[in-house]
Amino acid sequence: MAYNESPLKDFGQTLKVRNHFLITTHVQPDGDGVGSEIALFGFLKKLGKDVVIFNPSPTPEKFQIADPNQVIQVFALGTPLPKVEAVIVVDTNETKMLGPLEAPLKALKVPFLFVDHHVKELSNVEGHLIDESMSSSGELVYQFIKSQSGEVDYDMAVALYVAIVTDTGNFRFQRTTPATHEMAAELLRKGVKPESVFEELFSRDSVQKLKLLGEALKSIEISSDGSCAWLTIPKEIRINIGATIEDTESFIGHLLILRGVKIAALFREEDNGTVKLSLRGLRKQPVIEIAKKFGGGGHRFAAGARISKSLQEAKQVVLQEIEKNLKNR
Ligand SMILES: [Mn+2]
Helix, strand or coil, X not given: CCXXXXXXXXXXXXXXXXXXXXXXXXXXXXXXXXXXXXXXXHHHHHCCCEEEEEECCCCCHHHHHHCCCCCEEECCCCXXXXXXXXXXXXXXXXXXXXXXXXXXXXXXXXXXXXXXXXXXCCCCCCCCEECCCCCCHHHHHHHHHHHCCCCCCHHHHHHHHHHHHHHCCCXXXXXXXXXXXXXXXXXXXXXXXXXXXXXXXXXXXXXXXXXXXXXXXXXXXXXXXXXXXXXXXXXXXXXXXXCCCHHHCCHHHHHHHCCCCCEEEEEEECCCCCEEEEEEECCCCCCHHHHHHCCCEECCCEEEEEECCCHHHHHHHHHHHHHHHHHCC
């Protein structure tokens, strides 16, 4: 099915009438956020626009393959932001996800334009490009650039490839469609080498990460009926091993191989003692409502929240909520 082109056309018009843009994404940017930013940056540059990218946190090393010319700048408190006519926010539609950049960007008093595929949190999505059916923000950006007859050069192709492989879990998650694969084919024609991208993204972990994974897997607990499994990563263990916060990001995926599991959860204690909750739903079990209960959000089957409680307290309330949720279905 052809993508409904009218929002794409409207968004193109919104960009065309402006000349100065700032692009940004959520805190702890992922491959989709960074890749989408770089592709949009390239598209706007080719239109002769003035564009900068400012992110609230640094690009993790593995995603730097998407930004070979290092055009992404990291915002530091007190840095004056350039005068722009619009802020383009990719891969989230919640300004709170911009962390330390939220207030300074709002102070620019210019429109925010969201390009995203998460569950809609905005009350009015008109004028934005938000499509929950997309595998990734990168796929949405690609569809947009195509609708504008824009050229995708090699650097943009690598960035978009990083965006789709990371957000689709190497083309296996639910929203991977024929269009996603067609896009991948087109990116390979532009010269993207899947094996080198894979090596950059996935063959670069530290021994510390694997040791922490071992500890995390040892912590596994499972509900009596086997429908919910969870891992716990106390800060002390992570710090003693010398692993980083981002090292834990793929850990929850290991729970998805369990027979019968419908909800997988990961409780990670942050440096400040709060808890980052990650949730995955399988077998058509949505988890977004559970995340929202704790002030979080995300996608229907992959969501998360930050909880200002101790690890023990957070686990207790979340597991109760999960149990309630599983019972009500
Ligand atoms: Mn995404």
